[in-house]
Amino acid sequence: MEHIKIIRSVRRNLGQERTHLVALYHANSLISFLLPDIYLLIEKTYVKL
Secondary structure: OHHHHHHHHHHHHHHHHHHHHHHHHHHHHHHHHHHHHHHHHHHHHHHHO
16 A cells, blocks of 8 residues: 555656646746846846946
8 A cells, every 4th residue: 555655645746846847937938028128128228327
């Protein structure tokens, strides 16, 4: 019976890892989507200086 518990805990950990990966992927796509705007802001403020 012990190996079934281990398999269940491994499955639970894998599920958590997958949600972390999905969150990271969404954060990355969001950042790459916003990066041009950020670069433009930096350029504008840099030109003002």
